[in-house]
Amino acid sequence: MDEDILYHLDLGTKTHNLPAMFGDVKFVCVRGSSNRMKAFEDMQDICTGTDRYCMYKTGPVLSINHGMGIPSISIMLHELIKLLYYAKCYDVTIIRIGTSGGIGIEPGSIVITDTAVDSFFKPQFEQIILDTVVTQNTELDKELAEELLKCSKEVPDFPTLIGHTMCTYDFYEGQGRLDGALCSFSNEKKLDYLQRAYKTGIRNIEMESSVFAAMCGLCGLKAAVVCVTLLNRLECDQINLPREVLLEYQQHPQKLISIFIKKRLGRYNPK
Ligand SMILES: O=P(O)(O)O[C@@H]1C[C@H](O)[C@@H](CO)O1
Numbered sequence: 560m561d562e563d564i565l566y567h568l569d570l571g572t573k574t575h576n577l578p579a580m581f582g583d584v585k586f587v588c589v590r591g592s593s594n595r596m597k598a599f600e601d602m603q604d605i606c607t608g609t610d611r612y613c614m615y616k617t618g619p620v621l622s623i624n625h626g627m628g629i630p631s632i633s634i635m636l637h638e639l640i641k642l643l644y645y646a647k648c649y650d651v652t653i654i655r656i657g658t659s660g661g662i663g664i665e666p667g668s669i670v671i672t673d674t675a676v677d678s679f680f681k682p683q684f685e686q687i688i689l690d691t692v693v694t695q696n697t698e699l700d701k702e703l704a705e706e707l708l709k710c711s712k713e714v715p716d717f718p719t720l721i722g723h724t725m726c727t728y729d730f731y732e733g734q735g736r737l738d739g740a741l742c743s744f745s746n747e748k749k750l751d752y753l754q755r756a757y758k759t760g761i762r763n764i765e766m767e768s769s770v771f772a773a774m775c776g777l778c779g780l781k782a783a784v785v786c787v788t789l790l791n792r793l794e795c796d797q798i799n800l801p802r803e804v805l806l807e808y809q810q811h812p813q814k815l816i817s818i819f820i821k822k823r824l825g826r827y828n829p830k
């Protein structure tokens with residue numbers, strides 16, 4: 560294309576010098592909400608002309624939010640990956656830092672995803688392209704997951720593990736919840752489903768990992784998904800912890816990723 564407008568990011572190849580703005584990026588942290596982004600970086604939003612996404616950059620670290628669910632993160636990833644390409648970035652590591660519902664593990668734990676699975680526990684993402692269902696691979700980078708697990712030894716105050724992550728299209732019935740506006744199954748059916756999920760190695764549920772793994776894999780980006788669990792779905796559906804506790808939990812993956820980045824940059828000084 561003579562010109563490419565990254566519409567949802569309010570950036571473009573003719574209006575912005577993308578290599579000058581982003582050429583040194585080595586780490587991209589993506590997360591759901593823009594507020595959480597603000598807590599991460601006290602910086603000027605790069606995507607000022609749009610309220611779809613917010614983006615902040617500190618040296619080699621780019622942070623961007625992706626909203627909720629597969630369609631929202633997918634749009635952001637298309638434009639972000641093109642941005643990295645136009646900026647001539649190389650050796651980029653991309654990490655989704657998120658929240659999730661845990662299965663059979665203590666709330667506050669971190670799950671580093673090895674493979675994202677769908678609601679049938681299959682390690683795949685079904686993308687509809689034109690009128691064809693295209694099945695894409697959802698495995699994440701194993702070495703990166705191990706490196707992150709190693710970094711977690713520096714933050715022993717919360718358990719961290721590697722496991723499968725189930726990615727759904729909905730927060731309520733789609734995640735086997737009984738507390739939505741619609742509720743079409745029994746508590747027994749719900750527990751049977753979640754226990755079967757646990758037996759296949761699934762340790763948490765969220766709503767973006769499958770398309771994230773698939774798109775990053777297809778584009779050759781080393782990617783990881785690191786989510787804190789806010790509740791144990793074998794015990795409840797409602798997220799009923801006090802706001803302060805939830806905010807503290809959300810810091811867990813952030814602390815881990817900050818150690819990981821500092822270590823990679825040779826700037827980690829354990830206290
Ligand atoms: O934005 P985060 O990482 O918290 O994402 C999870 C999955 C859904 O987008 C959202 C539902 O509460 O939480």
Ligand SMILES: O=c1cc[nH]c(=O)[nH]1
Pocket residue numbers: 658659660661730734764765766789
């Ligand atoms: O249960 C949960 C908690 C956070 N995010 C989800 O998608 N599910």
